[in-house]
Amino acid sequence: MSRMCPGKKDKVTFKKEISCDNLNEECLDRVCARCKDKKITVLDFNKHDVGTYEKWSTKKVEVMIKGEKKLCQKSVKEAIECEKQDIIQQLNQTLPNFLVHTKNIKHQYHAIDQIKKVLPLMKY
Numbered sequence: 303m304s305r306m307c308p309g310k311k312d313k314v315t316f317k318k319e320i321s322c323d324n325l326n327e328e329c330l331d332r333v334c335a336r337c338k339d340k341k342i343t344v345l346d347f348n349k350h351d352v353g354t355y356e357k358w359s360t361k362k363v364e365v366m367i368k369g370e371k372k373l374c375q376k377s378v379k380e381a382i383e384c385e386k387q388d389i390i391q392q393l394n395q396t397l398p399n400f401l402v403h404t405k406n407i408k409h410q411y412h413a414i415d416q417i418k419k420v421l422p423l424m425k426y
């Protein structure tokens with residue numbers, strides 16, 4: 303059994319592998335002709351070996367609030383054990399969502415930068 307857990311560096315390498323170096327919006331939307339079909343290259347492995355990956359999921363948990371039992375939504379990281387071929391399949395399926403998420407982060411940083419530029423010019 304092995305464990306696949308990407309760190310920050312891995313995410314950068316990951317993005318570079320599936321998109322252009324400059325990573326523009328077309329790349330993130332997977333419509334860029336140069337990178338839309340790029341895939342993660344996987345070294346030769348035994349498809350039926352078992353591996354583990356972690357997945358965020360939402361669960362309803364019972365909590366006590368002021369002596370009363372209440373149902374609460376909680377995000378938890380679940381360890382999922384399956385064949386390595388299924389892990390690769392999961393990875394490919396989540397790719398578009400991951401890139402949209404990356405695009406949103408880019409937009410948010412851009413918006414914050416714009417606000418920072420405008421704020422000093424405002425009169426109170």
Ligand SMILES: [Zn+2]
Binds near residue numbers: 321326329335338
């Ligand atoms: Zn591209």
